[in-house]
Amino acid sequence: MSDPAPLPILKGTLDNLVLKALCWTPMHGFEITQWVEARSRDALDIRDSALYQALRRLEERELVTGEWGITENNQRARYYRITRAGRARLASDTAQWVRYAKTVTDILTSTPGPA
Amino acid sequence: MTEIRPGVRRLLRLVTRRTMQRDADEEIRLHLELRTRQLVAGGMSPEEARAEAERRFGEVDDERGRSHAFAARRERSQRWRGALDVVRADVRYAFRTLRRDRGFTAFAVAIIALGIGASATVFSLVNGVLLRPMPFHEPSRLVWIDNVGDHDDELWRVQVDHFVDLRDQSRSLSGLAGYFAFYNIGDAVLTTRGGDMQRLTRVPVTCNFFPLLGVAPRLGRSFNADECLENSGPTAILTDKLWREQFGADPSIVGRIVTINDRPVQVIGVLQASFDFASVFSPGGPADLFTAYPLSESNSRNGNSLAVIGRLARGATLDQARTELVALGKHLTDEYPRRNTIRPRVSSLDEHVNGHFRPALLVLAFAVAAVMLIVALNLASLQFARMTARRREIAVRLALGASRGRLIRQTLTESLVLAVGGAALGVGIALVATRYISQLRAFDIPLLARVTVDVPALAAATIVAIATGVLVGVLPALQAPAQAGDALKEGGRGATRGGYHARVRSALVVTEIAAALVLLVASSLLLRSFVRALDSDLGFAPAQLARLRVDPAKRIFKYTAATTYYDDVLRRVRAIPGVTAASLSDMLPFTGDRSWGIFAEGQTYQRGQAPEGHIRIIGTDYFKTMRIPMHAGRDFTDADTHNAPPVAIINESMARTLWPGQSAIGRRIMEGSDSVRVIGVVGDTRYSSLETPFAGEVYLPLMQTITSRVDLVVRTTLQLSQLATSARAALAPVAPAAAAGQWTRVQELIDHVASPRRFVVELLAGFAAFALALAALGIYALISYGVTQRRQEIGIRMALGASASHVRGSIVRSTLRLATAGLLLGVAAALLVVPAMSGLLFGVAWSDPVSFAGAAVVLLLVAGAAGLLPAHRAARVDPSLALREG
Incomplete structure (x- = not known):
């Protein structure tokens, strides 16, 4: 299967991807990029700056908190941690996304016929 | 620790303000470095890798700017939260210390509450009574017009003819209106549908009274010109209160005929609830309905009968109105020597109502x-x-x-x-x-x-x-x-x-x-x-005096019928055990007052210089009932009927004014065009207020002067309720309307005139006591x-x-x-x-x-x-x- 062109990301979904990434462990910005890229297998076209914007947004809404820490290579980095509110938001957004995607998929893939 | 934490945070804040922006830069720098390193590890040259990292990141400078703005925002919000935390901690601390000091807290809250309760109450009073405009259209343009009497401290009402001339000739006033100043409380008897009698207070007003005040009826309309002519079919405008209480707020009341004083009266309107005539013009008194007061020849003969208000014309000032009306009054007095004098004195209505x-x-x-x-x-x-x-x-x-x-x-x-x-x-x-x-x-x-x-x-x-x-x-x-x-x-x-x-x-x-x-x-x-x-010496003894309105139910125009009615009432009431004396009066002390010019016969007086006599029309035994001392001569008797020669009793002040240093008994006074013989001299009584000095008084016998308004006054040791029960039974056969009426104590009249003084005294004494205790x-x-x-x-x-x-x-x-x-x-x-x-x-x-x-x-x-x-x-x-x- 040849690589198709990367998909432009739908508005708002990046926030959820970042929250999902932070579900396991606090990460700094670059780690989050790595995590998303690894899982999307580069199918999503995400500007790195967009990721940082998402982080600011989430931090402002208190869905994540950021604090300074030290990387394995002894570098100062800002680590982000998901908050309780962030987990709740991720859960509800995920459920909604799944229902939405399923409904749309069902319609788009059904055989045409009268309702 | 709560106490130190905010301090530490404040210290941190100074650091963060500067470092937050640096941190934002640092974060972007680290990302680019890590990305470059990753790409180099994948085989790119460092220069290529750096360029690629920046390409993937997007607009580095934009992001930097956004990060700085965000840092500043976050810093601000943290500062607010910090301040809020401090306040919250302070309030918590306050509650804790106050809980520890319960006695102090209770005391402090109590005195603040009393202090603020008192100030809010008094402020409400001052605001409601003095500051808030009166419930009329442009109340500041309304004026009150007195007619200054012979002495500067005498304020009279205005004669109808003068009213008409002032209204027509004044340019500084856009309009003049008035009400009949001598309306009697409770002199309109309404026959309800059930056939009961209800005593109401009717105020006759000039045609334009409501339009001038800018008061529109809630139902119906105000009087029209025809209804203000003499001998027009009687019409009435009801107050909101009367409409609700007596007519169940009937929306179709307008046009209905009601029976007042046994005459059919057509209701043409109902006023707004906000219009309270009594509270402005006659505080504490009632006013239930309004009828038209025609500006007629016969009403002009009533003398100074109108209480007058006016509205300043556009652009006219109070001073202009004052000057103009003084000049007009002088002119009218000179031009019409047969009329009463008129010396208008204009004051703002607000000043008139609230001034004192x-x-x-x-x-x-x-x-x-x-x-x-x-x-x-x-x-x-x-x-x-x-x-x-x-x-x-x-x-x-x-x-x-x-x-x-x-x-x-x-x-x-x-x-x-x-x-x-x-x-x-x-x-x-x-x-x-x-x-x-x-x-x-x-x-x-x-x-x-x-x-x-x-x-x-x-x-x-x-x-x-x-x-x-x-x-x-x-x-x-x-x-x-x-x-x-x-x-x-x-x-x-x-x-x-x-x-x-x-x-x-x-x-x-x-x-x-x-x-x-x-x-x-x-x-x-x-x-x-x-x-x-x-x-202050009232001149009579109010204790144990009770009163009841006993107006005849139908207007009595014949002396014989009147005599019979009043005789019956007095005889029956005097027969009640526990009643020691009873009499009749058309105007008890503190229920109103009026005065006429009284001349000693044969004496000529300059116009406007005639002595004034306050007229009281009374039944027999009045002085005994009221305990007014008889100084000379005799009381009225049953023999002083309309067939007998007209007689009068005057008080000491009147006697002194008319015949200084001489006996008044047997002398004659002129009451209007009638010559009346003085048969007695009695003590002075207080009439309009406790503070007013004694003035000349002339008593005329009820049996020689027909009047439609009569109070029965009784000296009794009985309780009011006992008296009412006995009197109801006694009076029912001859005066059914009166029998059902309400007895009140004469002392209440005195309490009422003393009330403004008492009001202030009680409040101030309360404050003083509170202050003293504190x-x-x-x-x-x-x-x-x-x-x-x-x-x-x-x-x-x-x-x-x-x-x-x-x-x-x-x-x-x-x-x-x-x-x-x-x-x-x-x-x-x-x-x-x-x-x-x-x-x-x-x-x-x-x-x-x-x-x-x-x-x-x-x-x-x-x-x-x-x-x-x-x-x-x-x-x-x-x-x-x-x-x-x-």
């Missing part, structure tokens, strides 16, 4: 300010004492790093918490008090009924509360020690600054005493005026605190041989020193303030020594008592125990 009550309300407002001052001083003094007692705690907290500003803020928070709590309770008190006062019908005060606690009143209360809080909080907080070291060194004793604190607290208490003294003097002056007014409390707290502080010193003195009575004496002496200082300051303040209230006084001068001395004595006694308790405690100090405690 304004000084009283201002005195009350002043009193409230004084009370609030005392409340605040008292609280400040108490806070001072608490701060001193908490010196150790404060020292420790300073040592632990709390700043002085922080401590001041906490004390302020504590005071504000108290003030807000007190204010909440105070508003409740104000709501209840205002409601209660506005519903008091007993008080003859204009517009009182519409007084409510409204937004301005509540705003005022809130402002007062916050001001109190700040004042009370800042004063004692400023004494917080500047440095931890000082405070710790002072230890628990507070020796170094103790003298200073005592002086400050003494000054606060002295000011309190002074303010209390001013209030005491003012209320004692008013109280003495009130007593003087009540003591001042006493302030003294007690100060002295008591001093005794506690000086236990050891007292112990040493006693050990050295001072006797208990000596110790007691020295404490009481220091209390009295304090009281005397307050007294002197208070007298000085009173001498400045009290002359402003001379207008409210009656029978006492503002410099009345009794009031001043009385207030001083009361204050000294209360102060002495307040100091006595701690003095006793001091005298019981056991030297050995006190010394060991140290």
Whole structure:
């Protein structure tokens, strides 16, 4: 299967991807990029700056908190941690996304016929 | 730890403000570095990798800018949250300390609540009665027009012809309207559908009365020109209250015919509920319906019958109207020598309605300010004492790093918490008090009924509360020690600054005493005026007098029928056991008044110089019933009928005016064109108010003068209810309408005229008592605190041989020193303030020594008592125990 062109990301979904990434462990910005890229297998076209914007947004809404820490290579980095509110938001957004995607998929893939 | 945390955070904030932006840059730099390294590891050259990293990142500079903005935003929000945390911690701390000091808290909240309740109530009164415009269209353009009598202090009403001429000729007034000033309370008898009789008060008004005021009926319309002509079919406009109470708010009332005084009257309109004629023009009195008063020839013959209001024309000023009407009056008086004189005096309607009550309300407002001052001083003094007692705690907290500003803020928070709590309770008190006062019908005060606690009143209360809080909080907080070291060194004793604190607290208490003294003097002056007014010789004995309206149900035009009716009523009532005397009068004291020109026969008087006689039309035994002394001659008898020669009885003042130094008996007076023989001279009576001097009076027998309005007056030892039961049975056969009526005590009439005075006296006395209690409390707290502080010193003195009575004496002496200082300051303040209230006084001068001395004595006694308790405690100090405690 040849690589198709990367998909432009739908508005708002990046926030959820970042929250999902932070579900396991606090990460700094670059780690989050790595995590998303690894899982999307580069199918999503995400500007790195967009990721940082998402982080600011989430931090402002208190869905994540950021604090300074030290990387394995002894570098100062800002680590982000998901908050309780962030987990709740991720859960509800995920459920909604799944229902939405399923409904749309069902319609788009059904055989045409009268309702 | 809650106390240090905010301080640490503040320190951090200084760092973060600068570093946050650096951090944002750092984050982007790290990302680019890590990405570059990853790409290099994948095989790119470092330059390529760097370029690719930047490409993947997007607009680096934009992102940097956004990060900076975000950092600044976050920093701001953190600062707010930090401030909020501090406030929250302060409030929590305040609640904690206040809980610990329950007694103080309860007391403080209670006095603030009372103070604010009182001020909000009085503010509502002042606002409702004085400040809020009257419920008319452009009330500031309405004027009241008096007709100045022969003497400048006599204010008469206006004759119809003059009214018409003034209306037509005035250019400064766009319109003139009036009402018949001598309408009688309860002289309209409404026959309800059930056939019951209901006594109502009807006010005849000129055609344009409502349009001139700018009052539109809620239903129907105002009078039209035809309805204001004489002999037109009678029409009426009802008040909202009457419409609701008697006609069940019937929406189809307009056009209905109702029966009033046995005549059909067509209802043409219903007024708005907001229009309250009585509360503006006749406070405390009723007004149920309005009929048209024709500006006719025959009504002009009624003499000065119209109470006149006017509306200033566009662009005209009150002064212009004043000047113009004076000139017009002069002209009219000269042009029509056969008419009464007219000397118009124009004043604003607001001044006319509220003018005489304004000084009283201002005195009350002043009193409230004084009370609030005392409340605040008292609280400040108490806070001072608490701060001193908490010196150790404060020292420790300073040592632990709390700043002085922080401590001041906490004390302020504590005071504000108290003030807000007190204010909440105070508003409740104000709501209840205002409601209660506005519903008091007993008080003859204009517009009182519409007084409510409204937004301005509540705003005022809130402002007062916050001001109190700040004042009370800042004063004692400023004494917080500047440095931890000082405070710790002072230890628990507070020796170094103790003298200073005592002086400050003494000054606060002295000011309190002074303010209390001013209030005491003012209320004692008013109280003495009130007593003087009540003591004023009425000329009759109101105790045990009861009255009942006994107008004949149908208009009686024949003397014989009238005589029979009144004879029947009197005979039957006099036969009731327990009734010692009974008579009839068309106008009892304090129910109204009117005067006519009375001439001694054969005497000629200049126009406008004729003596005035106040006319009372009475039945037999009137003087015996009222206990008015008979000085000469005889009373009316049953023989003085309309067939007998006309007779009159005059009072001493009248006799003195007409025939100074001579006997009046057998002489003749001219009453209109009739010559009447004087058969008796009686004592003077008070008629329109307790403060009005005696004037000439002429009594005419009811049997020779037909009148439609008659009061039965009875002297009896019976209870009102017993009397009513007996009288109902006795009168039912001859006077069914009257029998069902309401008996009232004559004393109520006197209470009613005394009510404005009583209103002010009661409120002011209440404030003075409150102020006195607070001042006493302030003294007690100060002295008591001093005794506690000086236990050891007292112990040493006693050990050295001072006797208990000596110790007691020295404490009481220091209390009295304090009281005397307050007294002197208070007298000085009173001498400045009290002359402003001379207008409210009656029978006492503002410099009345009794009031001043009385207030001083009361204050000294209360102060002495307040100091006595701690003095006793001091005298019981056991030297050995006190010394060991140290």
